Amino acid sequence: MAGEGSGMAKFSLYARMIFNSLVRRRSRMIIALLAVAIGAAVLSGLVTVYYDVPRQMEREFRAYGANMVLIPTGNSQVLLEKDLSAAAALLPPEKIVGIAPYLYGTVKVNEQPLMVAGTNFKQVSRVSPYWQVEGQWPGENPAGALIGAEVAERLALEPGQEITLVAADSGAEKKVVVQGIVRTGGAEENFIFVDLSLLQQLLGKAGQVSVAQVSIMAAQEELSSLxxxxxxxxxxxTTRLVKRITQPEGIVLAKLRALVYLVTVVVLLLTLICVATTMMAVVTERRKEIGLKKALGAENRSIILEFLGESLTIGGGGGLLGAVLGFLFAQAVGLSVFGRAISFQPLIAPVAILVSIMVSGLACLIPVKMATGVEPAVVLRGE
Known part of the structure; x- marks a missing residue:
């Protein structure tokens, strides 16, 4: 117990000495503290953004359409809905944005042959949010239809009009109401889109689809694995990845990774230089004090512990302040770039503090060597 009390007393005295030393030179120490804080803020902010950006980018890229397509295997022309449901069950549900099935066929409208696609409009709105609809989505209306802009112009159709679809093969008929005009700048403008079940009945293809478009939040490696x-x-x-979506995402993330590494290394080097320069200036100012301590019997070990304690205290305080500022910086980036908040990464704060302490300790090596090299006789003579 006596040993523990003595140890606590020594530590208390040591802490008080470090605190008093920092307070006496607070202007220089504040500069070093701010340098460490800025370095830690940039480090923690960039790493937070880096870890959250893939999630944010996955959401942004989902606005450009499906990143996976499911097609029939071999010579088969159709997929069974039960097989599609079984495939969907193999995907992580929390990552699925939407799965839009399509059944394609040919119909006649006013004796004109046209391409028709049966689908689930709720899923299409999730998978292809870039579709521009003049009017409204059919929603739950089984007799509602979306008309491609090219078809609408050719047939002079407007929202609210009723048209009759005639199956090209069987002559079966279904009446639908035009609820919206679709503009995408792509092939969709040449199609009539109706409810999947309605088209299955019209074409006599119950439980069948031609293809399914899948939008799933996953990076390129995970998507390939799925x-x-x-x-x-x-x-x-058979699965097909939409490379125009997956490849740019992977390229952007790779470049972002390189940028984060480069900026982090540069910032840590600048922080190290700033702290080292400050501590060297402190050693120069305290040469007489160090010489006097040595003349009175102080060992190099005590001199080293004193400067190391000051440096590590600055590193810990600056790292803590920088971790808080870094998270605020990451939030500002997330809101300004993606319009969404950045999720908190609990491990980044202690890592930023630990790195700040390590950098400050490394920056202290040269000043400590200068301090231990002070010759008491030379310094006290005023040379």
Whole structure:
């Protein structure tokens, strides 16, 4: 117990000495503290953004459409809805944005042959949010239809009009109401879109689809892994990744990773230089004090511990302040760039503090060597 009390007393005395030393030179120490805080803020902010950006980018890229397509295997022309449901069950539900099935066929409207697609409009609005609809989405209306802009112009159709779809093969008929005009700048403008079940009845293809578009929040590596899993475990379908979506996402993330590494290294080097310069100036100011301590019997070990304690205290305080500022910086980036808040990464704060302490300790090596090299006789003579 006596040893513990003595140890606590020594530590208390040591802490008081460090505190008093920092307070006496607070202007220089504040500069070093701010340098460490800025370095830690940039480090923690960039790392927070880096870890959250893939999630944010996945959401942004989902606005450009599906990143996976499911098609029939081999010579088969159709997928069974039950097989599609089994495939969907193999995907992580929390990552699925939407799965839009499509059944394609040919119909006649006013004796003009046209392409028609049956789908689930609720899923299409999730998978293809870039569709511009003049009017409204059919929603739950089984007799509602969306008309491609080219078809609407050719047939002079407007929202609210009723048209009759005649199956090209069987002559079966279904009446639908035009609820919206679709503009995408792509092939969709040449199609009539109706409810999937309605078209299945019209074409006599109950429970069948031609293709399914999948929008899923996953990076390129994870997406490829999911595609392989589907092909191994889901019968009757083949997966195709939409490279115009997946490749740019991977390229952007790779460049972002390189940028984060480069900026982090530069900032840490600048922080190290600033702290080292400050501590060297402190050693120069305190040469007489150090010489007097040595003349009175102080060992180099005590001199080293004193400067090291000051440096590590600055590193810990600056790291803590920088971790808080870094999270605020990351939030500002997330809100300004993506319009969404950045999620908190609990491990980043202690890592930023630890790195700040390590950098401050490393920056103290040269000043400590200068301090231990002070010759008491020379300094006290005023040389």
């Amino acid at each position: 595609a392989r899993r589907l092909e191994e475990k889901a019968p009757g379908l």
